[in-house]
Amino acid sequence: MTNHVTTTWLGGTTFESTNPSGHTIKIDTSPEHGGGSEGLRPKALMLTSLAGCSGLDVASLMKKMKLEVEEFKIETIANLTDEHPKYYDSAVIEYHFTGANLKEDKLKKAVDLSVEKYCGVMEMFRKFAKLDIKIFYHNK
Structure with missing residues (x-):
């Protein structure tokens, strides 16, 4: 399977990029x-892709596991090298779950499955960056 993205110059330094879904x-x-x-x-868009890929996995697994979560967010903090070409050599990915009835063991399993098995963007990042995965449970 291949993806095809078209990125068009709009003038100056602005580009518009299409996505296979039809969104831009x-x-x-x-x-x-x-x-x-x-x-x-x-x-920064690369970090958005990383969080989005894993977040989609985790959200799908939360639904399958029938987990009650009021809020779920991912904070991605990456270090950019000093020398050109600048790239991310390390990143911390923080998974934050908020709710009154958090099943921490199952949420951890969902994150682990995404990180270790399902998220292709995570696998790509592993090729050039050290990743540190952290999970935070905010019980109400």
């Missing part, structure tokens, strides 16, 4: 780098 996003850089700040930054 704008990509740009910050004013200090000559951009208009009209879209997402490419490297």
Whole structure:
């Protein structure tokens, strides 16, 4: 299976990228780098992809396991190298679950399955970055 994405220059430093789903996003850089700040930054978008990929896995597993979770968010904090080409050499991925009846063992299993088995973006990140997975339970 292949994916096909078309990224079109809109002028200046702004691009619009299509997705196989038919949705589009704008990509740009910050004013200090000559951009208009009209879209997402490419490297930050990689972190969004990482969290989104794993989040989709975990959300699907939470549904299958019939887990009660009021709020679920993923914080992704990555270190960018100093030298060009700058890339992420490490990242901390924090899974935050909030609820009154959290089943911590099952939530941990859902995260572990995503991290170790299902999330392809996580596997790609492992090729160039050290990953630190953390899970936080916020009981109400």
